[in-house]
Amino acid sequence: MTPVPVLLVTGFLGAGKTTVVNHVLAHAEGRRIAAVVNDFGAINIDAELIAGASDGVVSLANGCICCTLEGDLLRTIATLLRREPRPEAIVIETSGVAEPGDIVRNLMDPVIWRAAPLETVLCVVDAAAPLASLEDPLLRAQLRMADVVALSKTDLAAPGTLEGFKAALKARHPTALQVEAPGGAVPLTLVLPEDPTRPPRETPRRRPHADRFETLSWTAEAPLSLPKLQAAIGRLAPRLARAKGFFEPADQPGKVFLFQLAGGRATLAPVDTQRDPGQPRARIVFIAELGPLSPAEIAAAMEGCAVLSPS
Numbered sequence: 001m002t003p004v005p006v007l008l009v010t011g012f013l014g015a016g017k018t019t020v021v022n023h024v025l026a027h028a029e030g031r032r033i034a035a036v037v038n039d040f041g042a043i044n045i046d047a048e049l050i051a052g053a054s055d056g057v058v059s060l061a062n063g064c065i066c067c068t069l070e071g072d073l074l075r076t077i078a079t080l081l082r083r084e085p086r087p088e089a090i091v092i093e094t095s096g097v098a099e100p101g102d103i104v105r106n107l108m109d110p111v112i113w114r115a116a117p118l119e120t121v122l123c124v125v126d127a128a129a130p131l132a133s134l135e136d137p138l139l140r141a142q143l144r145m146a147d148v149v150a151l152s153k154t155d156l157a158a159p160g161t162l163e164g165f166k167a168a169l170k171a172r173h174p175t176a177l178q179v180e181a182p183g184g185a186v187p188l189t190l191v192l193p194e195d196p197t198r199p200p201r202e203t204p205r206r207r208p209h210a211d212r213f214e215t216l217s218w219t220a221e222a223p224l225s226l227p228k229l230q231a232a233i234g235r236l237a238p239r240l241a242r243a244k245g246f247f248e249p250a251d252q253p254g255k256v257f258l259f260q261l262a263g264g265r266a267t268l269a270p271v272d273t274q275r276d277p278g279q280p281r282a283r284i285v286f287i288a289e290l291g292p293l294s295p296a297e298i299a300a301a302m303e304g305c306a307v308l309s310p311s
């Protein structure tokens, strides 16, 4: 079964987590997203989107659903995975007083990880709050877990303060990718990247966030050398926002490996799926901030990993 990626949304009380979840649900672009929220009272889903509600689950007209956390998080995820049709992604909003470390550790449970791997930890930070708010121990714990930091309320920040706030945040948490997200407008491609197992779309996707990021889908008919891939990722990672994809390692013909890069951390692991013979041996999506890394450089680095005659 195709794994269902999980996006965990953390952030201080009132930072704008629900606003981000609403944005994600409203911009699902055809993906069936299931959102797990703490209480419906707070969620203010656009009324026009709501198609119905029953058994604690709100169905949206665009195929997404929204449910409350019923006791145990892992049980809630298991219930969501049994739904028909199955969600294609799960977004979990943590409570504003939650220390996300425990939730992340729970989600690392091997059984859950295989079915619903934690894709991104997104921390929403109120950019209009005083700089001193960054010293709060709970916010610091939330930031430590984050791959992506979304700056909310940039529209409310006092003129001239935003750049200083961003620099202070970057200094405290250099590996996370920062995005400005007024009104919860987090680019979905950054937090729930396209599923590389799907055939490519006919038309190229819109650029995720104005012109800040560029997406490159790289494919190859050859298997990849694991050591060369590790070296290439090491060189590219500091300038990549995100990467994900599947490939066949040259020394393990027929096996499929999943490559993930988020928040500067890369993982390479075998997955239990067979490659569809019609699909290329390597399919990896890279998202880079425009400027420091060109698609040509990514492609050249990846071409160097391809092994033309498998060993």
Ligand SMILES: Nc1nc2c(ncn2[C@@H]2O[C@H](COP(=O)(O)OP(=O)(O)OP(=O)(O)O)[C@@H](O)[C@H]2O)c(=O)[nH]1
Residues within 6 Å of the ligand: 011, 012, 013, 014, 015, 016, 017, 018, 019, 020, 042, 095, 096, 152, 153, 154, 155, 156, 181, 182, 183, 184
């Ligand atoms: N002006 C402005 N208001 C925002 C923005 N993001 C969120 N808000 C407002 O900030 C308030 C809190 O936002 P929520 O999304 O409910 O915050 P939350 O983190 O889910 O709150 P808790 O669940 O209470 O921790 C709401 O009134 C939002 O409308 C933004 O980018 N700009």
